[in-house]
Amino acid sequence: MTLFISILINGCVLGSVYALVAMGLNTQYGVARILNIAHGEFIILAAFITLDLVTKNHTAPFVGFAVAIPVVFVISFALHRTLYKRVKDISANDGAFEGNAILAAFGIYFIVQNLMQTHWGSATAAYQFMPYSVKIGPADISAGNLVVLLIAVLICIAYNLFLSQTRLGKAIRAAAQDPAAAAMLGVRINTIMALCFAIGGVLAACAGVLISMKEPFTSISGLGYTTIAIIIVVLGGLGSVKGAILGGFILGYVGFAVSVYDSGFMLSVFYLIVLVLLIVRPKGLMGR
Amino acid sequence: MELLKRSFFGGKAAKIQFFAIIIAIVVLFFVPNFGSAYLPLFLAWVITYAVMSLAWTLFSGKTGYVSLASAAFYGTGMYVQAALGSNLPIVVSMIIAAAASFGVAFGIGLVTLRLRGVYFTIFTFGLSLFLNKFIHWYEVKFFHTKGHMVLAYDNLTVYYCVLVVFAIFLLVVIPMNKSRFGLALDCIGQNEDSAQHVGVNTTMTKVLAFAVSAAPVGAVGAAMATTIGYVDPDIAFKLLASFMPVLMAIFGGTHSVYGPIVGAIVFYSLQDYLLRELPGAYMIIFGCVMVAVILLMPKGIFGVIDTIIARRKRGFDGEVIGDV
Amino acid sequence: MSDLNEILLEEEAAADCGCDEKSTFVPDADAVIVGTNLTKRFGGMTAVDCVDFELREGEILGLIGPNGAGKSTLFNLVSGFLPIDVGTITFNGVKISGLNPDRICHLGLGRTFQAAKNFPDMNIFDNIRIGALFGIKGKSYEQADIETEEIIKFVGLEKYLKMAVPDLPLAIQKQLEVARALATKPTVIMLDELMAGLNPAEVDEAMALVRKIRSGGITVLMIEHVMKAIMAICDRIIVLHHGRLIAEGTPDEIANNPEVIEIYLGGEA
Numbered sequence: 001m002t003l004f005i006s007i008l009i010n011g012c013v014l015g016s017v018y019a020l021v022a023m024g025l026n027t028q029y030g031v032a033r034i035l036n037i038a039h040g041e042f043i044i045l046a047a048f049i050t051l052d053l054v055t056k057n058h059t060a061p062f063v064g065f066a067v068a069i070p071v072v073f074v075i076s077f078a079l080h081r082t083l084y085k086r087v088k089d090i091s092a093n094d095g096a097f098e099g100n101a102i103l104a105a106f107g108i109y110f111i112v113q114n115l116m117q118t119h120w121g122s123a124t125a126a127y128q129f130m131p132y133s134v135k136i137g138p139a140d141i142s143a144g145n146l147v148v149l150l151i152a153v154l155i156c157i158a159y160n161l162f163l164s165q166t167r168l169g170k171a172i173r174a175a176a177q178d179p180a181a182a183a184m185l186g187v188r189i190n191t192i193m194a195l196c197f198a199i200g201g202v203l204a205a206c207a208g209v210l211i212s213m214k215e216p217f218t219s220i221s222g223l224g225y226t227t228i229a230i231i232i233v234v235l236g237g238l239g240s241v242k243g244a245i246l247g248g249f250i251l252g253y254v255g256f257a258v259s260v261y262d263s264g265f266m267l268s269v270f271y272l273i274v275l276v277l278l279i280v281r282p283k284g285l286m287g288r
Numbered sequence: 289m290e291l292l293k294r295s296f297f298g299g300k301a302a303k304i305q306f307f308a309i310i311i312a313i314v315v316l317f318f319v320p321n322f323g324s325a326y327l328p329l330f331l332a333w334v335i336t337y338a339v340m341s342l343a344w345t346l347f348s349g350k351t352g353y354v355s356l357a358s359a360a361f362y363g364t365g366m367y368v369q370a371a372l373g374s375n376l377p378i379v380v381s382m383i384i385a386a387a388a389s390f391g392v393a394f395g396i397g398l399v400t401l402r403l404r405g406v407y408f409t410i411f412t413f414g415l416s417l418f419l420n421k422f423i424h425w426y427e428v429k430f431f432h433t434k435g436h437m438v439l440a441y442d443n444l445t446v447y448y449c450v451l452v453v454f455a456i457f458l459l460v461v462i463p464m465n466k467s468r469f470g471l472a473l474d475c476i477g478q479n480e481d482s483a484q485h486v487g488v489n490t491t492m493t494k495v496l497a498f499a500v501s502a503a504p505v506g507a508v509g510a511a512m513a514t515t516i517g518y519v520d521p522d523i524a525f526k527l528l529a530s531f532m533p534v535l536m537a538i539f540g541g542t543h544s545v546y547g548p549i550v551g552a553i554v555f556y557s558l559q560d561y562l563l564r565e566l567p568g569a570y571m572i573i574f575g576c577v578m579v580a581v582i583l584l585m586p587k588g589i590f591g592v593i594d595t596i597i598a599r600r601k602r603g604f605d606g607e608v609i610g611d612v
Numbered sequence: 613m614s615d616l617n618e619i620l621l622e623e624e625a626a627a628d629c630g631c632d633e634k635s636t637f638v639p640d641a642d643a644v645i646v647g648t649n650l651t652k653r654f655g656g657m658t659a660v661d662c663v664d665f666e667l668r669e670g671e672i673l674g675l676i677g678p679n680g681a682g683k684s685t686l687f688n689l690v691s692g693f694l695p696i697d698v699g700t701i702t703f704n705g706v707k708i709s710g711l712n713p714d715r716i717c718h719l720g721l722g723r724t725f726q727a728a729k730n731f732p733d734m735n736i737f738d739n740i741r742i743g744a745l746f747g748i749k750g751k752s753y754e755q756a757d758i759e760t761e762e763i764i765k766f767v768g769l770e771k772y773l774k775m776a777v778p779d780l781p782l783a784i785q786k787q788l789e790v791a792r793a794l795a796t797k798p799t800v801i802m803l804d805e806l807m808a809g810l811n812p813a814e815v816d817e818a819m820a821l822v823r824k825i826r827s828g829g830i831t832v833l834m835i836e837h838v839m840k841a842i843m844a845i846c847d848r849i850i851v852l853h854h855g856r857l858i859a860e861g862t863p864d865e866i867a868n869n870p871e872v873i874e875i876y877l878g879g880e881a
Contacts (some may be wrong), residue, residue, distance in 0.1 A: 035406060086583055098406045099354040103538070104582045106531050110575030118568065223527070227417055234410060264425045271418030278411050279399050468745060475731055475742055482729040482789075485691060486796050487717040487746040 005139040007256055013145045015252020016152035017210050021225055022232035022244040023159060024203030030176045030239035031196040033094065034084055034101040038109035039229055040222030042072050042201050045112065046208025047217050048120050054127045054212075061129055064209040069202050076201030079108065080194040109223070116219040126216035148210045155206050156245060163241065172196055176239055224267075231274040305462070313455050320444055328447035329515060334556045335450045336508045339457055340529070341536040341548035343501040346461055348534070349542030350473040351494060353404075356530040357396070357412035360419050361389040361502040363524030365509025367423070370436040370519045373510070378441060378449060382510045389506025390499045397495035413530070420525035427521070435520030438513045449511040457504045461545060464500075473497055531578075539581045637664035644669050644800055644831055645690065645721075649699035652685055652855075659685040661855035663699075667800065672822065672832040674846035674863075676839075678875060682855040683835045684726055687804055690833075691723045692716045703800070717747060722798030726805045726835075728785040730792075732778050736769060739777060740791045747796025759795060766828075767791040767821065783814040790821065794830075801825060803834040807841050819845055843867065851875075 021043065028036045049071065050064030057063075087104050091097035130144035163169040174182040175192045183189040207225070211217060232251050236243025251270065259266045316335075320328040340358050348355045365385035372381045400411050427434055464470050472493045475483035484490045513519050533548075536555045540547030558577065562570040639646040643666040652660040660682045667673050675683050688694040690701055692713040701709040708716050722743075731739050740763055744756035764770060767787050772780060780788065786806055793801055807818045819841050826832050836842045842849065842863070849866045851859040859869045866872055 095405055107575045107578035114571035267421040268425050271414050274414050478731040479729045484713040486743040487714050489714045
């Protein structure tokens with residue numbers, strides 16, 4: 001029973017963070033058609049920014065949101081406006097663009113990761129955040145994790161409201177479904193694409209702040225999160241935000257359950273899930 | 289036989305190409321006698337990357353399916369060498385490594401046929417990561433270690449081993465490009481549906497090409513494992529081994545066999561130089577170069593040269609070389 | 613979670629046939645292609661619904677119907693481009709449903725696509741030669757070259773040989789596709805909207821080409837929207853509407869069929 005409740009809640013915490021990470025990647029792929037391999041690097045960048053704020057400036061980790069979000073937003077927006085737009089211009093067709101964009105993203109991954117390694121070193125980084133536990137039934141659950149869960153769920157809800165209720169959100173959804181038609185209806189497609197890429201970055205930054213509260217990280221752990229995001233996105237269906245949330249929670253639970261049994265086996269299981277899923281249902285659980 | 293004739297002796301260009309390759313290989317055979325002790329190892333790495341890049345071009349360059357599975361085949365070769373290298377002569381273990389990579393690629397090819405575009409790319413990307421994590425877990429679980437020692441060979445032996453793989457591969461790829469099989473691959477790249485409807489067995493063509501391109505990568509992986517002396521999953525299945533061949537091929541251009549070779553020479557030399565002279569900034573500069581290559585050379589170095597020649601002929605200078 | 617249920621329900625629906633009764637369709641003795649009970653669903657939409665049809669040796673059969681009636685889907689089922697949910701197709705008595713398009717091509721069935729699918733980086737000669745080389749197994753390069761020359765003359769593409777394929781006019785792109793299909797030496801050819809988007813002079817040329825193909829002993833199945841053409845050259849016409857076969861007969865019979873007139877003129881479609 002204790003184990004069951006612990007899996008139930010900790011899987012939920014993991015799943016909510018994964019969902020954020022995946023939603024970010026999905027927003028970038030869904031509209032801008034960029035499978036951003038450097039996604040995880042911006043998560044770690046946000047985590048390091050928060051770490052510096054907490055350890056050097058002695059602020060609360062929540063301040064991380066206020067600093068990391070604008071930083072990552074600006075970088076991502078500028079990246080799309082310069083790099084990816086040019087990649088789009090030189091690519092012969094959409095397929096070629098997706099291929100080239102993956103390669104360009106890998107270059108960015110390389111640059112950002114190594115800049116971070118130069119600046120922050122390669123040691124494991126962590127700080128203490130609400131280091132006490134709360135009793136839920138018979139199980140001890142970390143209070144920090146519960147806060148993380150709460151924030152992550154709030155961001156998920158806010159993002160979905162943004163997509164469904166605001167003008168910009170509706171334009172984004174239109175652009176995701178049919179860029180050409182959206183452009184004809186007066187959606188400024190290039191701006192929307194750059195914005196979506198930047199919003200994906202913002203979600204990564206949010207996830208990064210939460211991850212820094214929750215677990216230790218290093219300058220090279222970004223790729224791990226990127227691949228988890230890719231797995232979730234494939235699981236849920238490329239371009240489907242609801243699929244990303246569902247996939248995030250599925251992976252969170254499976255991951256936590258497997259890690260109770262054998263933590264080294266977790267990533268292997270993740271990849272196996274995605275390889276099998278790609279073969280059986282390539283468009284994902286919620287794919288169109 | 290007729291095919292070999294056409295590939296190497298049909299027309300003046302083919303003859304020149306054939307003798308150029310023979311001369312190049314003969315020169316490469318004697319080069320280590322004249323350089324420093326480091327030269328064979330350096331050249332072995334250049335050739336290794338040339339083989340990987342050529343292999344990528346053979347499948348992905350022609351069909352348009354962007355594969356990121358090079359690391360999976362390379363790592364398979366390395367692990368075969370780690371497992372068998374101490375008991376078998378290197379030539380035998382390299383052949384087994386090639387066969388193993390061929391087999392892995394054939395199997396993967398068969399199950400991923402339905403995947404097109406970005407899904408295929410994700411799958412191949414995930415495959416290298418899966419093998420990495422799975423073997424890591426397997427080793428720790430059952431052997432309580434990470435990695436294996438590999439029986440070392442001297443650099444000259446390894447150099448000749450990869451040179452032979454390179455020569456064989458080149459002498460297979462050139463006729464293949466001109467054969468019915470190469471033509472079928474071209475058709476798939478240009479319009480797969482149409483190719484299928486005029487009788488091209490696209491399924492088998494793709495799977496075979498994928499498997500054939502994996503075999504030499506496995507062989508060079510086995511050979512290079514002996515120069516490192518130790519393999520673990522992070523060395524064998526490193527992501528860079530998936531991306532480097534792609535960038536080399538793009539840099540050199542995918543429309544001839546020379547593009548990937550030139551790409552391998554330039555990129556490996558650059559990597560080697562940066563690693564020795566600027567180890568701190570190496571990765572960052574390297575990342576910038578990668579991005580620059582994609583931005584400036586979508587048609588490869590040969591595409592750029594073609595463009596320059598075309599502009600000269602038309603009588604005005606190109607202001608931005610990369611703007612093709 | 614409701615979406616998951618929907619997916620499951622869809623898959624369940626695809627499993628059973630859904631046809632009202634078992635097909636009692638008896639094909640003609642000289643039928644070369646026979647489709648029985650053909651059904652194809654995309655998600656919740658049934659694109660082709662329990663269609664029985666036959667193509668008789670030596671005829672020109674027209675397949676008509678409003679946009680979205682399932683014509684191209686039916687073509688795709690016959691040529692093996694899409695898997696069939698329910699039903700069987702035979703070609704000269706051999707079951708071809710379930711085979712890959714390349715196998716079906718080797719059996720002697722050629723086709724074109726609605727939007728011409730040529731090989732853009734090859735010249736016209738090579739585009740056609742691909743058909744000759746791969747359409748029949750083990751053909752020598754010399755033989756393929758000779759046949760390619762013949763087909764270029766037959767279709768009348770001589771004056772375009774120097775042009776790059778993407779620069780060709782639409783009518784010629786479509787003819788090039790026909791030429792490539794012919795190079796595979798088919799006994800049946802399926803033409804998907806050969807005349808759509810052509811001007812009246814080009815339509816006349818295309819009609820002449822179809823007649824010429826049939827006189828060469830090749831059976832023709834064609835989807836067409838240009839009524840003038842289809843009424844003039846078809847021996848028989850079948851009409852699809854909402855995925856169902858609603859009429860079959862000679863051009864005159866079809867032109868006077870009240871249901872067909874209703875669809876085309878009364879048009880809720």
